[in-house]
Each structure stands twice: as structure tokens, then as C-alpha cells.
Amino acid sequence: MNARRYKCPSCGAGLEFDSTLQEMKCPYCQSVFPVEDFMDDTPSEGTQQAPGTDQFGMYHCETCGAEIIAEESTAATNCPYCSNPVILTGKVSGDLMPDYIIPFKLDKEAAKAALRKHLKGRKLLPKVFTSEHHLDEVKGVYVPFWLFDTTAEASASYAMTRTRTWSDGSYQYTETSSYEALRSGRINFENVPADGARKMADDLMESLETFDFQSAVPFDPVYLSGYFADKYDVSAEESYDRIAKRIDTSAFDALLDTVQGYETVRKTGGDVSLHNTNIKYAMYPVWVLNTTWRGQNYRFAMNGQTGKFVGDLPIDNLAYWKWRLLYGLGFAGVLYGAMWALGIL
């Protein structure tokens, strides 16, 4: 199995993709080189491995010669011995090659800054989450995504009402007019994402949306250098239902918007079918930090392109009740004092 690294022409160390410069940079001699110089000439390189044959695989680090054990889905990582980037090209070539990649736009410092900002001033957060040492453990990961392009043909029926009121002094009259409507139409969708990594929670990845596909470039393994990456282990078929649900919702929303001028509108039926579906395979950049607290793992993620930050924080119950008690006593003091001053007591 081929484990590739990109050698610095100046000093021979492992080059990494620098998100700030959008070029290849050597972490040792600081030399900078254009990405194109290291791109693959031939589209399929390296031996292919059928997905799901092994849970783990052995790879050979070209820099230090170590034998690395990595998970079956790992496509890019750091050598645990010499810290140099290792790219397992077989995982991202041939049939497994992604169509597109959005390179990282925000670097590690930006990720740490966003983290610090998100965690700042949270009274209820346990202290362990904000230690600088821990924030340093944030990792840049390329997450595999399936992107769906499709045209939805939707139709729906509705029941609507309009009312009119008037009075003649002795009675109040209400006239209710009932209507029905039919709508059929076409809505185009492109690049609707579904994450293809089993170990990345779907709701976490969905919370990171939207990734701007305008910045996507044709895939080349060079972009992975210096980051972690996994190839997909959830198939496009498995992701289809989730995508279809979101598309259906939007299709019905679009049709409903065209029923205007009524007081009440109620959908009585509808149908959506998807046509001309095209599926692309892409890698999207995500900064990930895992924190363990009281035996539970908390994962935070930041969109490596837009900087959007998501993650559920645990609540320190002790801190919560302490604050609640403080608020309570403070409130009591204020209320009692006010009652006293106003002479209500």
C-alpha cells in the first residue's frame, strides 16, 4: 500500500498545505511552493484497495521508515513517530477518488481562536474545556461528503379559507369562503450534502452547513498533506433517504409559498419525485476537537472554510445550582427591599 509524502525541494522535510497562503509550505525551512507543482499527472495512481476488506491496515512512512497501523478508512494522517504527513493515496484514487475538495481556508490558530471565543464566559461550563493545552489538540480533518444534484418534481393540494365580517347593530356576521388549490412544479437542487463518515455525527456535520461549493477544486491528494482525512464508509445509497427528506421539505415549502392571499392554508396531500440525480464525492474541511469529561466524549467542530462553530457543551450541574441560588437570593433581596420601600410590607 502506497503511503505518499510530498518532499520539500529545499530541505527534504514533509510539505504541508497551508490554508492561509493556499500553497504548500515546509514547516521546517518555511519555503513556499505552488500547489500545482505537486499535483498528480495521472488521475489514478497507487494500488486500489476494495473498501471494507480490512478494519486496519499497515503502512510504511516514507520519511522515517516506521510501520503505521491506521484504520481502514484513513486516507491522510500524521506519522505518530516523526509527525510528518502521510497520505495513503490508495484510499483516494481510482474508484475511490473524490471529485472535488474544498481546501482549508482557516488555519489552526483561527480554529483555536474560534474555540476560545465560543467557550468564553460560559458560567455553566466545566473548567477542563477551556485549558490552552487542550485547545491545542484541535485537528484539521477532511470529511468525506456525498453531494446530490437533482431536480424535484413536486405536486400538492391545499384547502384554504378567507373570512369577511360585518355587523348590522343586532348581529355580527361572519362569511367563510372555502377554497381548494393544486400546485405542481419543478425545483432544482445542487450539492446537497450528506456526510459519508460513520464516525462523524450527521447532526454535527449538518449544523456546520453551509459549505460554499464555489471554492471547490478538482481533487488532488496534495491538499491532504498536513491534515487528517478519511475515505467514505457510508455509501451514497445509505445517505439517500436523509437527502430526500430534506429536499421534499424544501420542495413543499416552495409550492406552499405560491398559495397567497388566504387566511388559512392547509396542505391536504402531495408527492415529490426526484429526477436526473447526479452524485458527487467531495472532501470538506472541518476542524475537530474531542474533549472527554466524566467519561463522556464531547466533539466540537468548526467549518474549515466559513468558520462556523458548533458543538454541544456539557453543563456543570454544581455551577448551575450555585448560580441559581445566587440569582434567587439576589432576587429575594431586591424584591424584599422594594416591598419594604413601597410600604407594601
Added chain:
Amino acid sequence: MKRKFSVTLLSLILLLAAAFLLPKAAFAESRSGKMPLIVDNAGVLSSSEISALTEKAQEISRTYACDTAVVFVRGLGGYSSIISFTDDFFDYNGYGYNGTKDGVMLLVDVKGREYWISTSGFGIDAFTDAGQLYLKDQFVSYLSDGDWSGAADSFLSGCDRFLRQARSGQPYDVGNMPRNNFNLALFLGDAGLGILLGGLPLHKARKEMKNVKEQRDAEAYIYGKAPVLTRCDDRLLGRNVTRVPIPRDTGSGSGGGGGSTIHVGSSGNTHGGSGGRF
């Protein structure tokens, strides 16, 4: 011999009787022949209670130049209204300081389980409607419990406070009610409420701790005109008219802002007052 003995016995009895009557006479003297301030025609107070209460009532009346009296009766004896009974009891028994007849009287009908506070002269100003409501709260529970001396004592204590306040020129009324000492129960109640309400700002902080949510739709990924309609029909099904009669109503309202409600008793004297059942 026999005659001397009976004379001695008689004088002894008379002496004993005088000993009993003397304290009463002494009190009567200080009130110059008027009715006592504490009257127990229902037989609900012990003699020690009567004397203790009488001493307190006299102290108050003297200090503030305003008679404070408590009367216990068993039944209203022919009177249909406790209001007129109390007013008359006050007026026809010579209660009240000076020509203005300054005084306040609590009359309790133990049998009918009813009470009435009657005010007169300065008492009308000192014990406003709002003030009387406050005063009632202090002693009614004692009446319900049958603690007659407790009720009388509580009433007198209240009168003491009210008269002191009234003599200072600003009788207790709406917006100027007596202030209690530190009420621990109330403070703890406030604290409990505060802890409950403290959940609100913290609830916001709690919610902000979570921002992971799955996407509801794919709206961000729509491109082009959406939707491109291939069919658009609206159809009227029918109309329906209902009617509701407009109700006729009359409104009435009254305001409130303090002061004392007054009426004129049978004696021609003006009284204020209020009461209730227990």
C-alpha cells in the same frame, strides 16, 4: 352575744364585698363614673384577663386621649344589626373622650359569631377603612380559635400602633400602611420565588450551550427559479355565513383610594366602622 356576732359577720361580709368592689371602684374612679373599657357580658374572660386587658386599654386611652374598648356579649338582645348595637353601646354608655367623643370599640357577639368595630370622633380619622382591614387581620384568627383574650389583646396592640401613628398626623391608610418587622417567612418565600425565577436567565445560558441541530431542509441548495410551476389552480368551493347576536351589557364601576366611610347612629352621633363573621 348573738347580735354582736351577726354584726361582726355582717361587717366582715361587707368588708369582703368592699374588697372585691374596691378595685372596680378605683378603675371606675379613673374613668369618672363611666363604663369600663373592657366589658365581658358573655362570661368569656377570667378576672385576671379582664384586669390585665383593662390596664392596657386604660394606658392606651390615656396616652392618646381616645377610648379604646372591647366588649363581649352573648347575643344582640333584640337588636337586628350589630352596627347599631355597637354604635348605641358606645353612645348611650358614655364612651368617648371630650365633646368629640373620640374612641374606638370592638364588640364581639360570641353567640352570633359576629364582630363590629365602631369608631367615633378622632377614632374615625385614626382608623380608616383600609386601616380597619389591616387591624381585623390581626385579631380575627384569635376569634375563630375562641381565644377571646388573645383577640382583645391583639386589637388593643393594634389600636396602640394606629393611634400613635394617627397622633403624628398621618393615620394609616392606603399607601401608608404599617410596616412589620423583618418577616423571615416572607423573605424565604421571596428567595424561593427568586430561585424559581433564577431558572429563567440560566435557561437561556443553558440553551446556548447546545447548538447542534440537524437541518430541516435543503433550501440553501436551491438554484434557479423555484418553483417553476407547471400547474396552478385555485377554486372556490363555497361560502358559509354565520351570525352571533351582539350582547347588550351595562357597566358599572367604583373606585377606591382610602379614607373612612361614615354613617350616623341613632343617637345622632357619627360613626365609622367595619366588621365580619368568624
